Amino acid sequence: xxxxxxxxxxxxxxxxxxxxxxxxxxxxxxxxxxxxxxxxxxxxxxxxxxxxxxxxxxxxxxxxxxxxxxxxxxxxxxxxxxxxxxxxxxxxxxxxxxxxxxxxxxxxxxxxxxxxxxxxxxxxxxxxxxxxxxxxxxxxxxxxxxxxxxxxxxxxxxxxxxxxxxxxxxxxxxxxxxxxxxxxxxxxxxxxxxxxxxxxxxxxxxxxxxxxxxxxxxxxxxxxxxxxxxxxxxxxxxxxxxxxxxxxxxxxxxxxxxxxxxxxxxxxxxxxxxxxxxxxxxxxxxxxxxxxxxxxxxxxxxx
Ligand code: NAD
Numbered sequence: 001x002x003x004x005x006x007x008x009x010x011x012x013x014x015x016x017x018x019x020x021x022x023x024x025x026x027x028x029x030x031x032x033x034x035x036x037x038x039x040x041x042x043x044x045x046x047x048x049x050x051x052x053x054x055x056x057x058x059x060x061x062x063x064x065x066x067x068x069x070x071x072x073x074x075x076x077x078x079x080x081x082x083x084x085x086x087x088x089x090x091x092x093x094x095x096x097x098x099x100x101x102x103x104x105x106x107x108x109x110x111x112x113x114x115x116x117x118x119x120x121x122x123x124x125x126x127x128x129x130x131x132x133x134x135x136x137x138x139x140x141x142x143x144x145x146x147x148x149x150x151x152x153x154x155x156x157x158x159x160x161x162x163x164x165x166x167x168x169x170x171x172x173x174x175x176x177x178x179x180x181x182x183x184x185x186x187x188x189x190x191x192x193x194x195x196x197x198x199x200x201x202x203x204x205x206x207x208x209x210x211x212x213x214x215x216x217x218x219x220x221x222x223x224x225x226x227x228x229x230x231x232x233x234x235x236x237x238x239x240x241x242x243x244x245x246x247x248x249x250x251x252x253x254x255x256x257x258x259x260x261x262x263x264x265x266x267x268x269x270x271x272x273x274x275x276x277x278x279x280x281x282x283x284x285x286x287x288x289x290x291x292x293x294x295x296x297x298x299x300x301x302x303x
Pocket of ligand 1: 041043075128
């Protein structure tokens with residue numbers, strides 16, 4: 001089996017001083033990419049900051065024979081994101097791979113949620129993903145090549161108690177991923193997202209008995225595969241953790257259709273509308289619209 005190599009490629013990994021980002025950076029570096037190890041080095045809630053987490057990961061990559069440079073800019077503004085991308089282009093001359101991973105937590109249930117717990121969480125996760133992608137976009141478009149791997153979460157897909165702020169950001173990243181995959185198609189830019197599960201400082205108190213088996217190094221192989229030139233997938237989201245990798249899909253039931261729709265008709269058809277056994281995977285807005293167009297034209301013919 002030939003090894004997937006990234007020699008000559010340049011990668012930015014945000015939030016790479018710890019946890020999942022560190023593992024992504026180590027693996028990309030081990031496979032030959034020059035890695036910009038970005039991390040502000042703050043607390044879990046985003047407070048403070050120090051250079052040592054990013055510097056330590058750079059030392060680890062270099063000690064293993066790889067190429068890396070630290071960066072402590074903040075991903076949550078376009079200015080910070082532009083400086084991170086400039087580090088890549090000015091140091092290594094290009095940018096092929098962007099892993100949007102940086103994140104913070106400020107969990108709070110709705111009754112107690114404050115603006116200070118919403119704004120910064122949206123800014124780092126969703127803003128960081130948008131601004132980093134925007135800063136990288138002209139470089140990748142000019143090259144006619146790019147791989148962007150975003151990080152969403154089960155909270156954003158399924159919801160989670162006390163995480164309105166985080167879920168909003170992570171669900172937003174789902175939409176950003178789908179949209180940038182559409183926009184990037186003509187420029188050779190592929191955009192996917194991971195929905196990870198791993199033991200890090202973000203989750204160490206939540207995983208219980210599973211913690212030992214959810215080593216963060218089990219997520220990085222998917223990131224490397226999505227970053228590889230030979231992977232042609234775009235616009236998809238993958239659950240990954242503990243050794244499992246699975247595509248996450250949107251599905252729709254055939255639903256209810258009548259030009260004389262009434263609340264009572266919906267009540268009487270509700271089980272069919274909701275029946276998951278009838279659901280079909282939907283991959284685009286056009287596919288969804290096509291179902292309606294077909295129903296309408298069948299109705300016209302019948303009428
Ligand atoms: P972590 O706290 O270990 O790592 C996050 C890193 O991001 C930290 O080193 C932090 O300093 C850095 N960071 C925070 N704000 C930044 C900013 N503005 N600019 C640059 N760097 C910044 O947590 P983790 O578990 O490794 O999380 C990584 C990503 O995975 C996050 O997006 C998180 O939401 C997501 N995620 C993790 C899990 C899990 O099971 N660990 C589950 C779902 C999603």
